[in-house]
Amino acid sequence: MLKYSNINKKSFTMINLTIISTTLLLLLSSTTQAFVTLSTTSISEAAPAITLKPKLLLLNAGGFEWEDPQDSFDQGVENPYKNPSLMDGENGLKVDPARLLEPRLSGTNLYFIGMMGSGKTAVGSALAKRMGSYNFLDTDQIIEQCTKMKIPEIFEKEGEPAFREIEGQVLDSVHAYVRCVVSTGGGIAERMENWSKLQSGIVVWLDVKSNVIMQRLENGKSGVKNRPLLQTDNPKQTLEDLLEKRKGKYGQADITIIVDTYETSADSVADMVIREIHDFIDDNPPAWKAAKAKAQTEGLDWVQ
Numbered sequence: 001m002l003k004y005s006n007i008n009k010k011s012f013t014m015i016n017l018t019i020i021s022t023t024l025l026l027l028l029s030s031t032t033q034a035f036v037t038l039s040t041t042s043i044s045e046a047a048p049a050i051t052l053k054p055k056l057l058l059l060n061a062g063g064f065e066w067e068d069p070q071d072s073f074d075q076g077v078e079n080p081y082k083n084p085s086l087m088d089g090e091n092g093l094k095v096d097p098a099r100l101l102e103p104r105l106s107g108t109n110l111y112f113i114g115m116m117g118s119g120k121t122a123v124g125s126a127l128a129k130r131m132g133s134y135n136f137l138d139t140d141q142i143i144e145q146c147t148k149m150k151i152p153e154i155f156e157k158e159g160e161p162a163f164r165e166i167e168g169q170v171l172d173s174v175h176a177y178v179r180c181v182v183s184t185g186g187g188i189a190e191r192m193e194n195w196s197k198l199q200s201g202i203v204v205w206l207d208v209k210s211n212v213i214m215q216r217l218e219n220g221k222s223g224v225k226n227r228p229l230l231q232t233d234n235p236k237q238t239l240e241d242l243l244e245k246r247k248g249k250y251g252q253a254d255i256t257i258i259v260d261t262y263e264t265s266a267d268s269v270a271d272m273v274i275r276e277i278h279d280f281i282d283d284n285p286p287a288w289k290a291a292k293a294k295a296q297t298e299g300l301d302w303v304q
Contacts, residue, residue: 023146028180077103079281080278096130097275105202107178109177110182110202113203115208118206120206121183127273130270136182146166152227156228160228167185189252203254209260216262229242
C-alpha cells in the first residue's frame, strides 16, 4: 500500500506518476470499448442535414499558398440550438445536441468543478455517454485506484495535504489526454497550480445550493459520514463555510450551471450544460477563426 509515511516525497511522486499513468490507460481503454459503437457513427450519418467541408483548400496570401485551417479543424457543425434544420425533427431534435459537441470541441477536455454532492460525477458521466466519443474520468476514483485506499481513509491516515498533492498529480496526468469529460474533487479549485491544467479545457461549475447538497448527502448512499470535511459538530454550517470560501475560485469557471432544487435530475443538468457549451463555443471561437472573420470584415480578398 502506498503511504506518505513510508517513503520520501521524491520517491512517492515518482511512484505515483507511474501508477497514475497505468491507471489512466486502463480506464481509458475500458471506456473506449464501451463507446466504440457510438463513436463509429459519423456525424453525417447521425445528422444528414450537415454537410462536411473538403479537407484541403489552398488560398493565395501575399503571393504565397497557405492551407485554410478551417478545413482541418472545423467540420462545419453549427450550434444546433441556433440551426432550425436540426430542430424541426418529428420528435424535436433530429440528433442529440451532445453528439454535435465533439466535432465543435476538437478534442478539448471538459472539467466539472463544484462542491461535494453537486452531481459532478453523475452529470459528467451522463454527458460523456451522450457525446459518444468522449471518455469519462473521475479524479477521486483514480486516486482510490492508485492508492488502494478510500478517500475518507486517505484523509484519516495521511491528512488533507497529502490528498491534495496526489489530487494535483492526478489532474496533471489527466490533462495530458484529450476527449475527456473529467469530474474533479470539490477542493481541486483551491490550489492555483491546478488552474493551469483546468484552463487547458472548458471548466464547468455546478453551482448547487448548500441546502440541496445537504439533502442529497443525507439521502444518498454514502451519506455525510463518508465526507471527511463534514465530520464536525455542525456539518451544514461547515458545508456553507466551505462553499463561501471556495466561491471565488469556482467563479473562475468558463460556464456556471445553477441548480437550486433537489428534484433537478442529472439528465436535466446535462441538458443545461450541453446548451451552455454550444453557446460558449460560439462566443469564444478559435483564434484563427476570429482573425479570419476580422479580415473578412475588412475586405481582404484572400480570405473570401
